[in-house]
Amino acid sequence: MNSTATINTDNFSWERTMMVARYYYPALRLQLMLYPAVSAAVGIVTFFMFNSPIWTIFGGLLTFVLQLMLYIAPIAFTIRSNRAIETMLPAKWQEKATFILLYTFIVIPILVYVPKYLCHTLLSTFITGNSLMLEINKISNEISSFYTYFINIVQELVPLATCLFVVVWRNSNRALLGSVWAIVSLVVMAIIGGIIGFFMVFRSGVANDILMHPEMAETPNFAIRIADSLYPYMLVFGLVCLIYVGLMIYFTARRFKTAQF
Numbered sequence: 001m002n003s004t005a006t007i008n009t010d011n012f013s014w015e016r017t018m019m020v021a022r023y024y025y026p027a028l029r030l031q032l033m034l035y036p037a038v039s040a041a042v043g044i045v046t047f048f049m050f051n052s053p054i055w056t057i058f059g060g061l062l063t064f065v066l067q068l069m070l071y072i073a074p075i076a077f078t079i080r081s082n083r084a085i086e087t088m089l090p091a092k093w094q095e096k097a098t099f100i101l102l103y104t105f106i107v108i109p110i111l112v113y114v115p116k117y118l119c120h121t122l123l124s125t126f127i128t129g130n131s132l133m134l135e136i137n138k139i140s141n142e143i144s145s146f147y148t149y150f151i152n153i154v155q156e157l158v159p160l161a162t163c164l165f166v167v168v169w170r171n172s173n174r175a176l177l178g179s180v181w182a183i184v185s186l187v188v189m190a191i192i193g194g195i196i197g198f199f200m201v202f203r204s205g206v207a208n209d210i211l212m213h214p215e216m217a218e219t220p221n222f223a224i225r226i227a228d229s230l231y232p233y234m235l236v237f238g239l240v241c242l243i244y245v246g247l248m249i250y251f252t253a254r255r256f257k258t259a260q261f
Helices: 002-009 014-049 053-071 073-078 083-088 093-126 131-143 146-169 174-203 206-212 214-218 220-258
Strands: none
Touching: 014 053, 014 073, 014 093, 053 073, 053 093, 053 146, 053 174, 073 093, 073 146, 073 174, 093 146, 093 220, 146 174, 146 220, 174 220
8 A cells, every 4th residue: 555655646757667668568579679670671672672663663562561560559558468457557647658658659650660761771872773762762852841741740640649549548459449440540631631632733723734734744843833732731731630649649648547557
């Protein structure tokens, strides 16, 4: 009883937070090893795939597999996990929530994307004959800005936050339902983004220009023009996604408090 009282009244403890990490480590160990290995392999394979326009499609599919790994990563918390033991862990709910949130939104993205980025960077240093990759990077750099990076990052977090929310709130079928709702949120975002893009392409006059001059669609300036016309609306969409992610984080943390995890 004295131990419980101390936990409820003293300050936040990183030592107890690390104790929570040790409890989850056996379930997360495979993920900690597998994710960086897969990310590095995808980085190497896609680098060489982008040498050919045909293989670029398959490279995109591999990248999506990597993204899917990110989206459903929180289901690892359900492996060998017992809600009764989680509740009895001698740590405050803030400490449990801190570990879960930091691992999900900091560690997982690093495991998924950093090895791939490092492989691309190293290969680009030693192999300079990848003309298609150079052209893709050139166009990407021309249309990229702070806003596009912001939107891309926030959109990546939506399925991840959704999966974590379901995993934390559900008492049964957590892995299955977390994965399903992550995919549902991804589909909803794609539909909304497609509607916005379709509407703005016609409103901006780009569609009419393509009908009058079809050859325009093959020029880099065409992609830049479309991106410029979509920036204001995609920025609003990104802000909405950011609010959604913030709410998911809030309600996820609240679950630890209300359930006395």
